[in-house]
Amino acid sequence: MGKVRLTAAERSDQLVSAAISAFSASGYAATTTDDIARLANVSQPYVIRLFGTKRRLFVAGIERAASRIEQTFRDAGTDLDSLGAAYDRLLAERELLAMLLQGYAASSDPEIGAVVRDRFGRIYLLIRELTGAEAEDVQRFLATGMLLTVLGALQVAGPGAVPAEPWMTELIGSIPGFVDDRQS
Amino acid sequence: MGKVRLTAAERSDQLVSAAISAFSASGYAATTTDDIARLANVSQPYVIRLFGTKRRLFVAGIERAASRIEQTFRDAGTDLDSLGAAYDRLLAERELLAMLLQGYAASSDPEIGAVVRDRFGRIYLLIRELTGAEAEDVQRFLATGMLLTVLGALQVAGPGAVPAEPWMTELIGSIPGFVDDRQS
């Protein structure tokens, strides 16, 4: 058996991971704090104790996902093609991009919206800074990223993809530099 | 005062409009059937009576939004630039694209996911068919559409936009053919 008692910091980390798993699949409102508690083998009130509110836990999930994405880009290289390959890896993890998508969807909540806007802007600026590419190329890169994010959420690209429909094969095949490593 | 009693078909239409307003802002789970009922000046149980379940009302909203988008493209012309201009108009309406985004976010629900995948594929194929453009150009067009959808949801593009941050001005400015008609 693993350790029974963890420090609050360790447990919080673990809960943020569980939160990303749950929120990325079901979204902010449909995910219960009890779902997340169960994923971490902890009682529901303890989740609230550590994070105060469900909203703050969601925000923590957004921030970790955004940081992981930034780190993936930083590790990838300094040209857009390398960052594009990094996107493939992000899509393979599936949860991070989906978590951000849930952030976009929940951004009418002011507290969530402010964080999501901030992190989105930071990622954009990071790509600009890392690659030094023209604004239009960065925009195109980001647009492709949004398309892949949506296709991932629809489960037509990336792992766990639904049986391929013709339109999807064509669309995904037309994304330059993207290799869909589905495990069907 | 307007008519008091409408036919079921008229009332259902009106409810789907109200549903799109509410769902597009708050998402599937966070929107209550009572919110929608109030928007249409109708009792909450009547909403359930007309649509059976909340889920079916959401699906009806997705289908209308998708149909409206298809119609907008059909009316726009036969080249990608014209369809791009149509996107500006869609973004100005704000609710339709946001409704679809909420569909992407809620697509882990099997019943919703199936409909959203189907309509997404139909829109892609419609663009191909209308323009006869290369797959890669259509993909790029769609990717730009997803970026605009997200920026609209974040309220940094389109009407009701939050005060412009520098990164956003640069990003939006780099989208070819897109003119952000914000009313600030």
Added chain:
DNA sequence: ACAAGTTGTAATTCACTGATAACTAAATAA
């Protein structure tokens, strides 16, 4: 050993929400 802090739970509350049931009233048909 023991006090104090830290990690965690069980029990409970209270507001909310989708759905059902039973009923009313307006329109339409016979």
Added chain:
DNA sequence: TTATTTAGTTATCAGTGAATTACAACTTGT
């Protein structure tokens, strides 16, 4: 007019879920 369908309501329920409180058990410094 009367019968029937159609449009709509009020009342209510059963379930849920975030948050609070009070308590228990483990760890650590002294």
